[in-house]
Amino acid sequence: xxxxxxxxxxxxxxxxxxxxxxxxxxxxxxxxxxxxxxxxxxxxxxxxxxxxxxxxxxxxxxxxxxxxxxxxxxxxxxxxxxxxxxxxxxxxxxxxxxxxxxxxxxxxxxxxxxxxxxxxxxxxxxxxxxxxxxxxxxxxxxxxxxxxxxxxxxxxxxxxxxxxxxxxxxxxxxxxxxxxxxxxxxxxxxxxxxxxxxxxxxxxxxxxxxxxxxxxxxxxxxxxxxxxxxxxxxxxxxxxxxxxxxxxxxxxxxxxxxxxxxxxxxxxxxxxxxxxxxxxxxxxxxxxxxxxxxxxxxxxxxxxxxxxxxxxxxxxxxxxxxxxxxxxxxxxxxxxxxxxxxxxxxxxxxxxxxxxxxxxxxxxxxxxxxxxxxxxxxxxxxxxxxxxxxxx
Numbered sequence: 323x324x325x326x327x328x329x330x331x332x333x334x335x336x337x338x339x340x341x342x343x344x345x346x347x348x349x350x351x352x353x354x355x356x357x358x359x360x361x362x363x364x365x366x367x368x369x370x371x372x373x374x375x376x377x378x379x380x381x382x383x384x385x386x387x388x389x390x391x392x393x394x395x396x397x398x399x400x401x402x403x404x405x406x407x408x409x410x411x412x413x414x415x416x417x418x419x420x421x422x423x424x425x426x427x428x429x430x431x432x433x434x435x436x437x438x439x440x441x442x443x444x445x446x447x448x449x450x451x452x453x454x455x456x457x458x459x460x461x462x463x464x465x466x467x468x469x470x471x472x473x474x475x476x477x478x479x480x481x482x483x484x485x486x487x488x489x490x491x492x493x494x495x496x497x498x499x500x501x502x503x504x505x506x507x508x509x510x511x512x513x514x515x516x517x518x519x520x521x522x523x524x525x526x527x528x529x530x531x532x533x534x535x536x537x538x539x540x541x542x543x544x545x546x547x548x549x550x551x552x553x554x555x556x557x558x559x560x561x562x563x564x565x566x567x568x569x570x571x572x573x574x575x576x577x578x579x580x581x582x583x584x585x586x587x588x589x590x591x592x593x594x595x596x597x598x599x600x601x602x603x604x605x606x607x608x609x610x611x612x613x614x615x616x617x618x619x620x621x622x623x624x625x626x627x628x629x630x631x632x633x634x635x636x637x638x639x640x641x642x643x644x645x646x647x648x649x650x651x652x653x654x655x656x657x658x659x660x661x662x663x664x665x666x667x668x669x670x671x672x673x674x675x676x677x678x679x680x681x682x683x684x685x686x687x688x689x690x691x692x693x694x695x696x697x698x699x700x701x702x703x704x705x706x707x708x709x710x711x712x713x714x
Contacts, residue, residue, distance in 0.1 A: 326496045329476040331452060334379045340471050341374055350464035380473040384439060384450055388472060392436045400601040401561070405441040406642075407608045410554065418448055421501050422611070423532070426556035427522035427639055428511035430565070430596040431459065431589075434558055435509045441606055442507070451509040452500055454493065459593070461586045473506075494535030502550050509556075512639070518569040519697070520704040522639060524632040533628075544627045545620045548612065555609035555635045559644035563701060564599020565592055567680040570697040574690055603646065609638035640712035643705045648673045652702035661706075 332340050344350055345367050354366055361369075377383050396403045413420060428434060439450035454477040460466040466476075475496060478489045500506040510532075512524040533547035563569075568591065575582045612635065619630050643649075647665035651673050654661055681694055 326475075326492070326499065329478075329493065329496060330470075331380050331473045331475055332470045337378060337380070337383065337471060338374075340467055341371075341377075344464060344467050344471070345370060347464040347467070349462055350468075353464075380471055381449055383471050384473060385443065388436065389440055389443060392433075392440045395433070395597065396437070396440075396604075399564075399598060401603045403437055403441065403604045403606075404644075405445060405606045407445060409608050409610050413611070417446070421449075421505050421507050421552060422554045423497065423501060423508040423510065423551040424451060424554050424556045424608075425510055425512050425524065425528070425635065426558050428513065428516045429558050429560050429563060431516070431593050432597055434511070437558075437604065438509055438556070438606060447507070449505070449507060451507040453509045454511075456514075458586075459589055461590070475500075490531045491534050494531050494533070496535070497532060498535040498537070498550060501552065508551070512635070516569075518572065518701075520563075520701045522636070522705075522708065524635045524639070526628040526632050529628045529631055543620045544622075544624060545616045548631070549616055553612045553635075555612065555638035557605075557607040557609065557639045557642040557644075559603075559605045559607070559646075559705070561602025561604070561646040561648065562600060562676065564601060565596050566698050566701050567683045567694075568592055568595060569701065570680075570694045571684045571686055573697045574686065574693055577693070578688065603644070605644035607642040607644065609635075609642055636708075637712045640705075640708035643709045645706055645709060648676075648702050649706040652699045653706050656696070656699050656703050 351363060351366075354370075355363070358366060373386065377386050410417060410420070410422070424438060426434065426438075435451055435453040442450050450473065452473045452475060455469055455474045456477045456479045457466075458479045460469065460476070470476075475493070477493060478485075481489055497508050497510075501508055510528065512522065512528060514525065514528070517523070529548070532551060532553070533544065536542075536547040536550060538546050568588075572582075572584065572588075612631065615634065616631070619627055619634075622630055645664075647669035650661035650664040651670055653659055677695065677698060680698060681691060684694060
């Protein structure tokens with residue numbers, strides 16, 4: 323395990339000390355005070371220690387602390403969370419013995435994996451997922467400590483090419499170790515960062531990274547580098563993306579200033595908005611595990627293999643979007659098409675009101691309303707575009 327100490331989640335024997343360090347952190351204490359300002363610090367910490375009794379592993383921590391919080395967010399900030407894992411239930415091996423690497427499109431920095439955790443738990447899977455989280459988001463010690471208690475491993479960002487190669491190999495080796503030996507599920511996004519226009523495409527570099535850590539020799543087929551991970555393409559569909567106006571704002575900022583880069587505060591604002599913003603309906607759909615078709619590609623040369631896998635995974639992800647009236651309305655607004663059989667005049671009015679409300683939140687110099695509106699419409703139209711192309 324020493325090889326992975328720099329990036330791995332906490333192990334069983336480390337949880338109690340990590341919890342005490344979390345309670346002693348001044349910034350974390352200030353955060354807690356904001357939730358229950360009437361309770362003295364000693365009482366808050368005492369109640370948390372009592373609640374922590376019996377928590378020995380990151381999975382215990384998730385089920386004791388995070389699960390009720392995530393379901394609270396579902397109830398308060400969405401119109402429901404649904405799950406279709408029928409593609410997994412057709413596997414020959416019982417799900418109790420299977421571990422998966424879920425590779426999904428990416429909508430929310432925090433909640434994409436958190437929602438998957440509670441869905442897997444609700445549907446009887448033996449464990450949740452470990453997730454990769456970029457160190458650019460771990461801007462305070464308490465955040466890093468909390469996510470490591472919550473089954474997160476660290477993805478290093480902003481490296482040189484040489485450092486990136488070493489970091490990718492280490493992360494890949496850890497993912498293989500977690501799935502095959504620790505018997506953990508993994509969640510990872512199909513690309514680095516979110517697709518801000520919702521045109522979800524699997525990056526070949528992500529698949530190459532996943533393949534790097536396989537314990538195979540150089541003469542083994544490329545399929546054997548991916549097959550131990552039991553990769554499942556996973557489609558995440560949000561009816562409304564609470565960060566859509568922030569993404570549109572960033573599009574204009576980069577258009578007007580090509581050197582623009584988000585600050586750490588911008589990242590925190592995105593995290594906060596994603597968690598506490600309204601999402602409408604949310605649906606998770608597991609596609610066909612790639613091991614069911616991977617051998618069809620085993621004769622492909624290396625320079626074509628990963629591209630072929632990525633394209634096949636994209637088709638799986640695109641074909642299982644849950645589409646909502648806003649997706650059809652957005653495409654019709656942009657392209658003057660007619661999908662009106664999929665929505666009502668009331669749906670149109672609701673979406674127009676929603677758009678106006680989101681655009682009003684954008685406060686930047688030289689605000690380009692028409693450009694910003696087009697960017698948000700594109701975010702809602704692209705899942706439908708890709709869905710239609712996948713079903714042609």
